Amino acid sequence: MTQVAGPARPARPQPQRTCVGCQQVRSKRELIRIVRTPDGQIRVDRSGRQPGRGAYVCPRLECLESAIRTHRLERALGQPISGAVVEELRGGLQSV
Secondary structure, eight states: OOOOOOOOOOOOOOOEEEBTTTOOEEEGGGSEEEEEOTTSOEEEESSSOOSSEEEEEOSSHHHHHHHHHTTHHHHHHTSOOOHHHHHHHHHHHHTO
């Protein structure tokens, strides 16, 4: 008895997100999520699943710097970002 293959399934589309630094649309997996948690902390979300308001940046320091310099990251997260948090984000981005 031979099996007949059914119609091929189309591939599922990958979620797309925009980098707040360079404004390029990329696959969600290629970007790093920065999240403002419900208690107001801002941190790098390595899992991409932490609750809170998120913004995406490319894994390049230039994109993070651009997002900070132009205040796009602050607007996306809806909260001002202190200098200490900026340094923490730089360190978190370099460790990824």
